[in-house]
Amino acid sequence: MPYTSEKPGATPDPDELRARIPGWGSDLDPANRPAFPREQPDIVTGAHWDLPEQQPGGASRERSVEHERLTPVFGTAQPLHGVAGRIRRLAYDRYSEGQTAHWMLLILGDRVDAITAHVASLVSKRPDEPFTQSGVTGEVAHHPIASRFGRGRIDLKHSWLDPLLVVGPWVLAVFAVFKLGRAIMLPASKRHR
Template sequence: MPYTAEKPGPAHDPEALRARIPGWGADLDHADRPAFPREQPGIVTGAHWDLPEQQPEVGERERSVEHERLTPVFGTAQPLHGVSGAIRRRAYRRYSEGQTAHWLLLILGDRVDAAGAHLRSLASRRPDDPLTLSGVLGERGRSPIASRRQPGRIDQKHTWMDPLLVAGPWLLAIAAGTALVRRAVRR
């Protein structure tokens, strides 16, 4: 049972694991393991509970299909909302954490949420400024072009697409806004 105060016992026979998995058990020598004394059965953990008290669920919470219940304590600061929340709920309800689709849907939900935040900022008095928020101005005086051409930089392969990823959504938003204004003026 997960989330209990007791340390679970060994699940498999160590000799069977050593025979099946090359290199298994390399850390079994207790002299090589600084945490060994704390792993002994019967060590007092200091936990005053057998199973922690379950935090009450207010509203619906996302949970992985691998787990039968939520952890005893969970965050509630950012509840799922809107289209991004629907995408994230689908990722948790439909796919296991071991599947790529689960993580791709979570990334898509994050990008949808970010796009919504950018659109909301355009409608506010102080819209986001992509130039200053990207940190580009902080590179002035520090050889920004020359530093990107140094050998060994890992990001050289995708440097060409960075301006597209940063400026692309803004250009699309401006194009969409211009098209909407033109339609309104024609009517």
């Protein structure tokens, strides 16, 4: 019985498992594995290299600490940049992929990147429009009620949360700007009353 203090029973015999579970142990016999002939040590693959030639320019690329070297080929289209890039670099330089801190820093880097993109859009000729870009106008135009009910949609369970996730950060940003502006505008003597 799982999650109890009692010692589990003896490991079942492979023949018993094979009889009880269809397909159990199908990969034990090498002859039954589809990739088995390719797993042989001296098979001729036709490759003209033992290890692919290393792509140049990898000195500044991120590489997890558990890997000895960078992969032979890697992408260069989106180099790390700004504060988000520094956060991601920290994740790769300090933490293993098996540690939560590695992934949390990568998520933080993504959030910082998203926030900086939103802020940059505010000073551009075409700022973000959170209301129309959230798809709300499309929902209204394409039968929002009829398309939701009676069709077995899975997303109904969390649809109440979607407006909070889309509009919530914008409301918080406006509130933070308001509080910051108020703190700057009020004289120091009025703030301490």
